[in-house]
Amino acid sequence: MQKTEAAKDQSKTSLPNGEGQGGVKQYSTLNLGPTHPATHGIFQNILKMDGEIIMDAEPTVGYIHRAFEKIAERRPFYQITPLTDRLNYCSSPINNMGWHMTVEKLIGCKVPKRAEYIRVIIMELARISDHLVCNSVIGVDSGAMTGFLYVFQLREHIYEIYEEICGARLTTNIGRIGGMERDFNETAWKKLQKFVDELPKHLEEFQKLLVRNRIFMDRTIGVGPISAERALNYGFTGPNLRAAGVDYDVRVMNPYCSYEDFKFNIPVGKSGDVYDRFNVREQEMWESLSIIKQAMANMPDGPFHADVPEFYLPPKEEVYNNMEALIYHFKIVMGESDVPKGEVYHAVEGGNGELGFYLISDGGRCAYRLHFRRPSFIYYQAYPELIKGSLLSDAILTLSAMNVIAGELDA
Amino acid sequence: MENTLLNTIHEKLLTKFGEAIISAEQSYDFPVFVIKTDSVFEVVKFLKEDPEMGFEFMTTLCGLHYPDNKGQELGVMYQLHNLPKNLRIRLKTFFPISDPKVQSMTPLFSSANWQERQEYDFYGIIFKGHPNLKRILNMDEMNYFPMRKEYPLEDGTRTDKDDKMFGR
Numbered sequence: 004m005q006k007t008e009a010a011k012d013q014s015k016t017s018l019p020n021g022e023g024q025g026g027v028k029q030y031s032t033l034n035l036g037p038t039h040p041a042t043h044g045i046f047q048n049i050l051k052m053d054g055e056i057i058m059d060a061e062p063t064v065g066y067i068h069r070a071f072e073k074i075a076e077r078r079p080f081y082q083i084t085p086l087t088d089r090l091n092y093c094s095s096p097i098n099n100m101g102w103h104m105t106v107e108k109l110i111g112c113k114v115p116k117r118a119e120y121i122r123v124i125i126m127e128l129a130r131i132s133d134h135l136v137c138n139s140v141i142g143v144d145s146g147a148m149t150g151f152l153y154v155f156q157l158r159e160h161i162y163e164i165y166e167e168i169c170g171a172r173l174t175t176n177i178g179r180i181g182g183m184e185r186d187f188n189e190t191a192w193k194k195l196q197k198f199v200d201e202l203p204k205h206l207e208e209f210q211k212l213l214v215r216n217r218i219f220m221d222r223t224i225g226v227g228p229i230s231a232e233r234a235l236n237y238g239f240t241g242p243n244l245r246a247a248g249v250d251y252d253v254r255v256m257n258p259y260c261s262y263e264d265f266k267f268n269i270p271v272g273k274s275g276d277v278y279d280r281f282n283v284r285e286q287e288m289w290e291s292l293s294i295i296k297q298a299m300a301n302m303p304d305g306p307f308h309a310d311v312p313e314f315y316l317p318p319k320e321e322v323y324n325n326m327e328a329l330i331y332h333f334k335i336v337m338g339e340s341d342v343p344k345g346e347v348y349h350a351v352e353g354g355n356g357e358l359g360f361y362l363i364s365d366g367g368r369c370a371y372r373l374h375f376r377r378p379s380f381i382y383y384q385a386y387p388e389l390i391k392g393s394l395l396s397d398a399i400l401t402l403s404a405m406n407v408i409a410g411e412l413d414a
Numbered sequence: 415m416e417n418t419l420l421n422t423i424h425e426k427l428l429t430k431f432g433e434a435i436i437s438a439e440q441s442y443d444f445p446v447f448v449i450k451t452d453s454v455f456e457v458v459k460f461l462k463e464d465p466e467m468g469f470e471f472m473t474t475l476c477g478l479h480y481p482d483n484k485g486q487e488l489g490v491m492y493q494l495h496n497l498p499k500n501l502r503i504r505l506k507t508f509f510p511i512s513d514p515k516v517q518s519m520t521p522l523f524s525s526a527n528w529q530e531r532q533e534y535d536f537y538g539i540i541f542k543g544h545p546n547l548k549r550i551l552n553m554d555e556m557n558y559f560p561m562r563k564e565y566p567l568e569d570g571t572r573t574d575k576d577d578k579m580f581g582r
Binding site: 064065068070072073074076077108109233235236237238249251256257345346347348350357359361363372374376380381382383384385413414 | 441442444446470471472473474476478479491493497500502504523524525527528529532536549550551552553560561566567568
C-alpha cells in the first residue's frame with residue numbers, strides 16, 4: 004500500500020495538472036481487453052487513468068455467455084453434467100460432483116461410502132490443479148515464467164489420472180447421478196500413488212521459487228487488498244475470502260460427500276492481498292494432498308454406485324441381455340425417469356468458492372429452473388474497488404490472484 | 415432442529431411484519447418464506463441487522479417465472495446465510511409480470527449489484543434503486559428477456575423434427 008501512496012504523491016508533483024494553464028485536469032481512457040494476453044480469458048475493462056494510476060474501472064462481462072441456465076431447462080438431468088464442466092473448466096470434476104449431489108439430494112439417494120471417498124479424491128485433485136494454475140499465473144504476471152511451466156507438468160499428471168478414470172481431460176463429465184461410472188482401475192491407482200509421492204517435492208520447489216522471493220513479495224504484498232467486512236458484503240467465498248481472514252469453507256460448514264471423515268485445516272490470511280491469496284492457495288494444496296492420502300488409506304470396500312436404476316445407467320452387457328436393464332436404459336436416455344417435485348440448493352467448495360446449484364423440479368423431465376451460484380461472477384464485481392488507486396501492473400496481478408475464470412463468470 | 419429454526423424465525427417475522435409474511439415452510443434443508451414484494455427489502459434489512467438474526471451474507475439471488483400464477487408470474491428468490499451460526503434461509507417474493515418491480519438489495523449487499531443486473535437481463539425484473547440497471551450477459555440491443563418461459567429454447571416452427579412419440 005505504501006508504495007501506491009508514494010506513487011500517488013509523486014504523480015501529484017510530477018504530472019501537469021492543468022492549473023495555471025486555464026485548463027482542467029484530464030484523464031486518459033485505456034481499454035484493457037477483451038483479448039489481452041495478460042488477462043487470461045475474455046475480460047474487458049475500460050480504465051480511467053491518471054498517468055499510470057487507475058482512477059476508475061468499468062468491467063464488461065458476458066463475452067462467452069452460453070445461456071446455460073436456459074439450456075438446462077430443456078435437458079434431462081444427466082445431460083446437464085456436461086454443461087457444468089464448462090463453468091469453471093480448471094476444476095470441472097468439482098462442478099460435476101456438485102451437480103450429481105444436487106440431484107441426489109432431490110431424489111433422496113444415499114451414495115455408498117466408497118463412491119464418496121473416490122469423489123473426494125477426484126475433487127481434491129481438481130482443487131490442486133485449479134490452485135496450481137492460479138498460483139503459477141500469479142508468478143507469470145509478476146515476471147516468473149519458470150514456475151508456470153514447471154507446475155504445468157503436475158497438472159498434466161492430474162489430467163492423466165482423470166483420463167484413466169473417465170477418458171477425458173479438461174471437460175471431464177466425471178461420475179454419474181448415484182455414484183461413479185466406474186471404479187478406479189489398477190493404472191489409476193498407480194498413477195495416483197505416483198502423483199501423491201511426487202507432488203510434495205515439486206510443490207516445495209515451486210514455493211522456494213516464490214514464497215520468500217524478495218521481488219515477488221515486493222510485487223504482491225499490499226496489492227489489491229480487501230477487508231473481511233467488504234469481502235463478505237461483496238459475497239466473496241473460497242480462497243479469496245479466506246485470504247481476508249474469514250474461515251468459511253463449505254467442506255467444514257456444511258459437510259457433503261463424507262468430508263466430515265477427514266482431518267484438515269483451513270488456511271486463512273490476514274490482509275486479503277495478492278500475497279495472502281497466493282499463500283492460502285499454496286497451503287490449501289498441502290491440505291488437499293493430506294485429504295487424498297487419508298482417503299487412499301481409509302478407502303472402504305463396497306459398491307461404487309448407489310442402487311438407483313431409475314437414474315444410474317446399467318452396464319451395457321445387461322442392457323443387451325436383461326429386459327429390466329433395457330427398460331431402465333431406455334427411460335434414462337429418453338429422460339423419462341420420474342423425478343420428485345421440489346426445490347433444493349446444494350453447495351460445494353469449488354476451486355474458487357462456494358459453487359451452488361439451485362434446482363426447482365416440477366416433476367417434469369427437465370429442470371423447471373436451474374440457477375448456478377457462480378463464485379467468480381459474484382466476487383468479480385469487487386474488482387474496480389480493489390484496483391482503484393493502484394498501478395496498471397498491479398491491476399493485472401489482482402485479476403490473476405482473484406482467479407476469475409471466464410467460463411464461470413459468463414455461464 | 416431445522417424445524418425449530420423455521421418456527422423461531424417465522425415467529426420473529428410475524429411479530430415484526432405481520433401479514434407481510436405470506437407463508438413459511440421447510441423445503442429439504444431450507445426454511446422458505448414467501449414475503450410480500452413491498453416489504454421484502456425491510457425483511458431482509460431486519461434479518462441482516464437484527465443482532466439475534468445476523469444473516470449478514472447473501473449467498474445468491476435469482477429470478478423465477480411461473481406463467482400460470484396469474485398476477486404473481488415473476489418472482490425473486492434470495493438466500494441468506496448466518497455465517498457464525500451456520501444457518502441458511504431462503505426468501506421468495508412474487509409480483510405481476512405487468513409491473514415487475516422490486517426493491518434493490520444493493521444498499522445492503524454489494525454482491526447484489528451484478529446478480530440483480532443478471533436477473534434484469536434474464537427476466538426483465540426492475541430493481542428499484544439499483545445504481546446501474548442494464549444488461550450484463552446479453553448484448554445491449556436485445557429487446558426481449560430470454561429466460562421467460564414464453565421463449566422456447568428451440569424454434570417452435572420447425573417441421574423437420576418429429577418428437578411426438580416421446581412427448582418432447
